[in-house]
Amino acid sequence: xxxVLYLALWTIHHVAKGAQAMRKxxxxxxxxxxxxxxxxxxxxxxxxxxxxxxxIYYVALTAFFLVVALALRKSRSLARYAPxxxxxxxxxxxxxxxxxxxxxxxxxxxxxxxxxxxxKLSQFLHVVPLILALTLIPGDNLKSIFIARGNLKAxxxxxxVSFLIWAVLAYxxxxxxxxxxxxxGRTVLFILLFVFANSIMEELWFxxxxxxxxxxxxxxxxxxxxxxxPFGASHVNATYEFPGGGIVFGIVVFVLGVVGAYAxxxxxxxxxxxxxxxxxxxxxxxPILNSV
Numbered sequence: 001x002x003x004v005l006y007l008a009l010w011t012i013h014h015v016a017k018g019a020q021a022m023r024k025x026x027x028x029x030x031x032x033x034x035x036x037x038x039x040x041x042x043x044x045x046x047x048x049x050x051x052x053x054x055x056i057y058y059v060a061l062t063a064f065f066l067v068v069a070l071a072l073r074k075s076r077s078l079a080r081y082a083p084x085x086x087x088x089x090x091x092x093x094x095x096x097x098x099x100x101x102x103x104x105x106x107x108x109x110x111x112x113x114x115x116x117x118x119x120k121l122s123q124f125l126h127v128v129p130l131i132l133a134l135t136l137i138p139g140d141n142l143k144s145i146f147i148a149r150g151n152l153k154a155x156x157x158x159x160x161v162s163f164l165i166w167a168v169l170a171y172x173x174x175x176x177x178x179x180x181x182x183x184x185g186r187t188v189l190f191i192l193l194f195v196f197a198n199s200i201m202e203e204l205w206f207x208x209x210x211x212x213x214x215x216x217x218x219x220x221x222x223x224x225x226x227x228x229x230p231f232g233a234s235h236v237n238a239t240y241e242f243p244g245g246g247i248v249f250g251i252v253v254f255v256l257g258v259v260g261a262y263a264x265x266x267x268x269x270x271x272x273x274x275x276x277x278x279x280x281x282x283x284x285x286x287p288i289l290n291s292v
Contacts (some may be wrong), residue, residue: 028222031084031214035230037061038091039206044099046237058096065089083213090134090209098126113285117190117197124197131204143268145208150269158263159275166279174286191285199277203270206231207261220265228257256280
């Protein structure tokens, strides 16, 4: 009798584990598809799909995720899935607000570095304050999106060392492409404005608002992968020049996204990933410097 009971409990336990694993897989796939809907189908930086640069799509997507988040929150059995849906609402709302362009900084200039820096600052002003506001409105704190001290020492070491390594690589790449032009203090400031505005914005938008929410329902590894895949996929059709073309660039960005997400969860802070991201964004400046 005891043997039969043990066998029954063992079977129930492993069936439950299998069901839980399957549930996490299904949830991960759903979240991945939702992320692709926001960051690839909704990407405003190219016009590959009819949904790119399409405000009707942005409004519908934002409304959809908000309704889903509110409906899940009212369900006792499904309430744990409300935070991921709300994170997707925040991401799509930022996309919608960015599409309005109301905060664009328009300054006539013939300096390409200044032009891309101010364009990136405009994107930052649309996306980051909205993310902060929509995080705080329902009562979440900024630590939930990794705006926290975290493991400060580890973040500074990882971020600082990686930033310096990327800076050296960017310098060597520029030197190999024909030499480094004389850099004025003004140009350096615009370069730093570009890389830090972009790194803070993208680390929050692609990862910060999702990782803890996704980890709670899909697990740590899945959270890392299902944020890194849309990050990489959204860059496949980017206008930046890259050896090997867009597919190779997307794969590289995916790997960088995995590293950034891992560091963010490990140190519980944006600091390290932002410095790491700002470092590899220096590589984008190289071909632009060649045109100055």
